[in-house]
Amino acid sequence: QVTLKESGPVLVKPTETLTLTCSVSGFSLTNPRVGVTWIRQPPGKALEWLAYIFSNDEKSYNTSLNSRLTISKDTSTSQVVLTVTNIDPVDTGTYFCARIISDGDPFDIWGHGTMVTVSS
Amino acid sequence: SYVLTQPPSVSVAPGQTASITCGGNNIGGRSVHWYQQRPGQAPRMVISYDSDRASGIPERFSGSNSGNTATLTISRIEVADEADYYCQVWHGYSDQYVFGPGTKVTVL
Numbered sequence: 001q002v003t004l005k006e007s008g009p010v011l012v013k014p015t016e017t018l019t020l021t022c023s024v025s026g027f028s029l030t031n032p033r034v035g036v037t038w039i040r041q042p043p044g045k046a047l048e049w050l051a052y053i054f055s056n057d058e059k060s061y062n063t064s065l066n067s068r069l070t071i072s073k074d075t076s077t078s079q080v081v082l083t084v085t086n087i088d089p090v091d092t093g094t095y096f097c098a099r100i101i102s103d104g105d106p107f108d109i110w111g112h113g114t115m116v117t118v119s120s
Numbered sequence: 121s122y123v124l125t126q127p128p129s130v131s132v133a134p135g136q137t138a139s140i141t142c143g144g145n146n147i148g149g150r151s152v153h154w155y156q157q158r159p160g161q162a163p164r165m166v167i168s169y170d171s172d173r174a175s176g177i178p179e180r181f182s183g184s185n186s187g188n189t190a191t192l193t194i195s196r197i198e199v200a201d202e203a204d205y206y207c208q209v210w211h212g213y214s215d216q217y218v219f220g221p222g223t224k225v226t227v228l
Contacts, residue, residue, distance in 0.1 A: 047222070063121065108168075
């Protein structure tokens with residue numbers, strides 16, 4: 001069974017760096033062309049794609065947030081990490097990770113999400 | 121960047137048909153994926169590549185894509201279908217995924 005689980009801090013102060021972890025099971029991050037992506041959703045608002053990383057280490061970032069995002073993977077622990085620098089209250093929301101089979105493919109399996117609040 | 125448009129809301133009586141549109145410049149030339157998000161839940165894929173139903177999705181859900189509009193159709197709609205629905209495309213030129221703003225479907 002394929003599962004993804006997000007984890008990270010519940011509360012972050014403005015200007016700090018947010019680090020989120022997606023732990024996957026049921027598939028390997030070394031499988032050819034498998035990828036993991038991050039999406040976020042401010043309360044009551046729409047989904048926003050953030051970044052993805054594939055097994056060959058190919059990465060892409062939302063151009064509107066490019067300079068603040070870093071995505072990486074650790075195949076030994078089956079985890080994908082997303083960092084968001086210089087966090088701001090507008091970054092408050094639920095952060096989801098999901099699986100992609102290949103670039104351009106849909107996000108077929110999603111995690112439940114983790115809620116992050118940015119406040120001093 | 122590529123922009124998708126969706127109506128903010130659609131209301132339909134139980135048993136009737138809901139059509140949710142997703143507009144974009146020549147979207148018919150792209151593959152469109154659709155996601156359902158029930159209140160308090162994570163999104164789940166319902167339709168991929170314009171019209172392929174995801175595993176476990178009833179046949180009442182169907183999709184089409186042509187010209188500047190893609191459409192998700194829910195036939196014989198049920199109360200359980202009340203949710204937000206998002207369309208998504210892959211903008212390969214810039215390696216970006218784009219979501220539409222979402223449509224809230226209410227079953228009256």
